[in-house]
Amino acid sequence: MYRVDITADLNDEDETGYVWTFLDEARDPAQIVPGALIVAGDAEAAAVCQVIDLAPTGDGMIVHLRLLPGLVDDYRALVERSLAS
């Protein structure tokens, strides 16, 4: 089970080719800024993503996300390796 920074359907793409969702689906919208690395998806399917941009659309703000390779668990292993004494 994942605790994501922003809920998204990782299947969703628009004409930019990026995954998109709404900013108001973030746990802390202040963290969702261009360039930030975040975890997106839902409790069962999540991925590390980079925030590309934000754009006003409909009744909210759309966030475009670049899917990064690998699993969330891979990134945890990477960080643990880098911090190992």
Add this chain to the structure above:
Amino acid sequence: MPGERIEQRLRLRAEQPPGATTLVVRGGHDTPDKLRTHAERAARAWSLDAVPLLGISVFAVLGVPLDDLLRRRFATFRTIYLPSAGHLTGQGFELLTTGQAPHFTVRLRRADDHELSRLLAALGAPQPNPQYARSMIWRREED
């Protein structure tokens, strides 16, 4: 500041709909509630002919082998749905050429319980993704 919904009619790709035997992929494990959430998210952002567009995303297996598509785009999903385009359209669901190829939107009309249950049935049973975790960052060899 809120903006307008993005009208999709003029953005639809000018291409033939996928053939009946073409497989389409959707990652994850859906429920009617999940499908409703995703369809309503699309309707917040998109319109078609000035009407909010209810729909969910799928990718057609066009031009690349299935395993390549799964490895490139679906490696974070443990399970996938893999119905044929013909099966979805045969159940009354329109496939719209939204986004960049090979992305499509399965259009819903109401996204009510009945339609969502029909869609979930039309997607078929979720199956293990053979390319799960195949696109990865560095791992120890023994992992």
